[in-house]
Amino acid sequence: MLTFGSIMKQNADKYSDKPAVIFKDKQWTYGELNKRANQIASAFLSLGYKKGDKVSVMMKNHSAYVEIILGLSKIGVIIVPINFRLVDSEIEYIVLNSESRGFITTAEYAGEIEKLLPNFPQLDTVVVVDGAASASLIEYESFVARGSADEPEIQVDETDTLYLGYTSGTTGKPKGVVISHRSRMLTGMTAAYEYKIDESDVHIVAGPIYHAAPWIFLMMQLIVGGTLVIEESFSPEQFLADVEKYKVTNTFMAPTMINFLVNLNNETKSKYDASSMRVLISAGSPLPTQTKLDVLEFFQDVDLHEFYGSTESAITLNIKPKDIRRKDRCVGQTFPLVECLILDENKKPVVNGGVGELYLKAPYLLDEYYNIPEANEASFWNGYFTVGDMALRDEEGYYYIVDRKKDMLISGGVNIYPREIEEVLYSHPSILDVAVIGVPDPVWGESVKAIVVPREGVVLNELDVIDFCDGRLASYKKPKSVDFMNELPRNPSGKILKVELRSKFWAQQQIKI
Structure with missing residues (x-):
C-alpha cells in the first residue's frame, strides 16, 4: 500500500533501533518514532477525529513535525502545513478555507493563535509543542501520552489525501493543493532512485518543512530507512557544522540558501569538513550560473542536481551532474514517469527551440485545487496540467524554463x-x-x-x-x-x-x- 503510515510501520520492524530523526542532538529510532506517531494518531481518534478531517500545523522545523505528519497520515487525517511567517489575516484565511478542525503549533506562536481562536469556530483542538497548557491549549507531551502505542486500526488508502498544501500566493490568495498519499509516496520513492539515496544515507532538512520540497526529501529519506538531521531554521555556518558532525550525505537547498552558503567568508568555510556530502539538490527558482559554479568549487565531490517542479506537480524535470556544466540554464530532462508537452496559445505543439507553455502528466500531480473549480478548469487540459511556466526543449530533449508566463514582458x-x-x-x-x-x-x-x-x-x-x-x-x-x-x-x-x-x-x- 502506497501510504506513508504503511511504509513507516514496515521500517519500524526492519530498522527498529536505527536513528530515524536527530534534532538538537537528541535522536529517535525508527521504533520510537513509529510508537510516538501511533500515540498521536490514537490521541486524535479519542477526540472523535476521523479520516478526512484536517489539522493545521504551524511551526519551525522540529522533531515533532515528523511525528505529527506520520501520526496523522496513519488515520487519514489531512495535514495543512502553514508558513510560520504569515501574518494573522493570512493564517486566518488558510485555517478557514481549509476547514481545519485542529491546530498544532509551538510556544513561540501559541499566544498569536490563542488570540485568533474566536475567529475559528470550527477549531476544537489546539496543541502546543514545548509549551504550557491553558484552558484553550493542550500541552503536546501530555497529548501524546493520552494515546496508545499500538497501530491504529484505520484503513487508509493510497488515493486518500495526505495533505493540503497552500501555494505561496505570489498573486492573489494562496490556493489549497490537494495531494494524495500515492502522489507523495511515488515522488519520494522515485526521488530515491533518481538521486541514488538509500538506508545508508543521512539527509539534513535545512529548508522549512511546511514547504513542499523539504517535505518530499524528508519523506524520501524515511521511506528508504535513512536518517534525518533536522535544523530548526537555516544558518549557513550551523549547516556546515551539522554536516561535519553527523556526516551528512545529501540535502535539498533552495538557491537563496546555497547563495548564502557559498558567500560565507573562506575562513568560516574552511573550519568545517563537508567531505561527506555527496548529493546536493536545488530547486525553488533557477540556480544562477555563477552560484552553481561556486557551489561546485566548494563541494568538489558532490553530485549537483537541479530540478524544476511545484507544490502541484512535485518534481517534473531534473538535470543530472553529468550535464550540470554542459547545459547552462537548463533544468534537464523529464523526471521518471513524467510526460511533458510545450504548447502554443492554441494548444498546438511547439517545435524544438520554440517557446511555449509547459504542460505535464505524471502520477505525482495534485488531485485538484481545493474548492476552486475555475482554477482546476484553467490548469488542466486533456489530462495534462500547467502552472503557467514558459519553456523550450532543445534537439537533445533537454528543457529550459524561460520564465513564468505572467513574468514575460512585451x-x-x-x-x-x-x-x-x-x-x-x-x-x-x-x-x-x-x-x-x-x-x-x-x-x-x-x-x-x-x-x-x-x-x-x-x-x-x-x-x-x-x-x-x-x-x-x-x-x-x-x-x-x-x-x-x-x-x-x-x-x-x-x-x-x-x-x-x-x-x-x-x-x-x-x-x-
Missing part, C-alpha cells in the same frame, strides 16, 4: 523573458541579487528595468549595469533603467515577489501589460 511587440537577462546580470562580479521586470513605456508598451542588490561594500551605478550587458544580450533585451535595493522581496519559497516590485510602476496605469 516590448514593441517582442516577447522578452526576464530570466535570460537576470542570468547575465548574476554573472556580474559586483551583483549579489537581481530581478528584471517590465515597466510602462509610452512608445514600446513596456521597457526592461533591472532591480539590483549590490554585493556588500560595492558601489554600482546604472551605467555600470547596462554597459555590462553589451555583447552579452541583444540590444532590445538590455535594461533601459536600473534601480538599486538592499534586499529583494521574496516569498517563503525563495521566489522573488515581482508583483510587489511592479506594483508602484503600474499603479497609475489603466492597462497592466
Whole structure:
C-alpha cells in the first residue's frame, strides 16, 4: 500500500533501533518514532477525529513535525502545513478555507493563535509543542501520552489525501493543493532512485518543512530507512557544522540558501569538513550560473542536481551532474514517469527551440485545487496540467524554463523573458541579487528595468549595469533603467515577489501589460 503510515510501520520492524530523526542532538529510532506517531494518531481518534478531517500545523522545523505528519497520515487525517511567517489575516484565511478542525503549533506562536481562536469556530483542538497548557491549549507531551502505542486500526488508502498544501500566493490568495498519499509516496520513492539515496544515507532538512520540497526529501529519506538531521531554521555556518558532525550525505537547498552558503567568508568555510556530502539538490527558482559554479568549487565531490517542479506537480524535470556544466540554464530532462508537452496559445505543439507553455502528466500531480473549480478548469487540459511556466526543449530533449508566463514582458511587440537577462546580470562580479521586470513605456508598451542588490561594500551605478550587458544580450533585451535595493522581496519559497516590485510602476496605469 502506497501510504506513508504503511511504509513507516514496515521500517519500524526492519530498522527498529536505527536513528530515524536527530534534532538538537537528541535522536529517535525508527521504533520510537513509529510508537510516538501511533500515540498521536490514537490521541486524535479519542477526540472523535476521523479520516478526512484536517489539522493545521504551524511551526519551525522540529522533531515533532515528523511525528505529527506520520501520526496523522496513519488515520487519514489531512495535514495543512502553514508558513510560520504569515501574518494573522493570512493564517486566518488558510485555517478557514481549509476547514481545519485542529491546530498544532509551538510556544513561540501559541499566544498569536490563542488570540485568533474566536475567529475559528470550527477549531476544537489546539496543541502546543514545548509549551504550557491553558484552558484553550493542550500541552503536546501530555497529548501524546493520552494515546496508545499500538497501530491504529484505520484503513487508509493510497488515493486518500495526505495533505493540503497552500501555494505561496505570489498573486492573489494562496490556493489549497490537494495531494494524495500515492502522489507523495511515488515522488519520494522515485526521488530515491533518481538521486541514488538509500538506508545508508543521512539527509539534513535545512529548508522549512511546511514547504513542499523539504517535505518530499524528508519523506524520501524515511521511506528508504535513512536518517534525518533536522535544523530548526537555516544558518549557513550551523549547516556546515551539522554536516561535519553527523556526516551528512545529501540535502535539498533552495538557491537563496546555497547563495548564502557559498558567500560565507573562506575562513568560516574552511573550519568545517563537508567531505561527506555527496548529493546536493536545488530547486525553488533557477540556480544562477555563477552560484552553481561556486557551489561546485566548494563541494568538489558532490553530485549537483537541479530540478524544476511545484507544490502541484512535485518534481517534473531534473538535470543530472553529468550535464550540470554542459547545459547552462537548463533544468534537464523529464523526471521518471513524467510526460511533458510545450504548447502554443492554441494548444498546438511547439517545435524544438520554440517557446511555449509547459504542460505535464505524471502520477505525482495534485488531485485538484481545493474548492476552486475555475482554477482546476484553467490548469488542466486533456489530462495534462500547467502552472503557467514558459519553456523550450532543445534537439537533445533537454528543457529550459524561460520564465513564468505572467513574468514575460512585451516590448514593441517582442516577447522578452526576464530570466535570460537576470542570468547575465548574476554573472556580474559586483551583483549579489537581481530581478528584471517590465515597466510602462509610452512608445514600446513596456521597457526592461533591472532591480539590483549590490554585493556588500560595492558601489554600482546604472551605467555600470547596462554597459555590462553589451555583447552579452541583444540590444532590445538590455535594461533601459536600473534601480538599486538592499534586499529583494521574496516569498517563503525563495521566489522573488515581482508583483510587489511592479506594483508602484503600474499603479497609475489603466492597462497592466
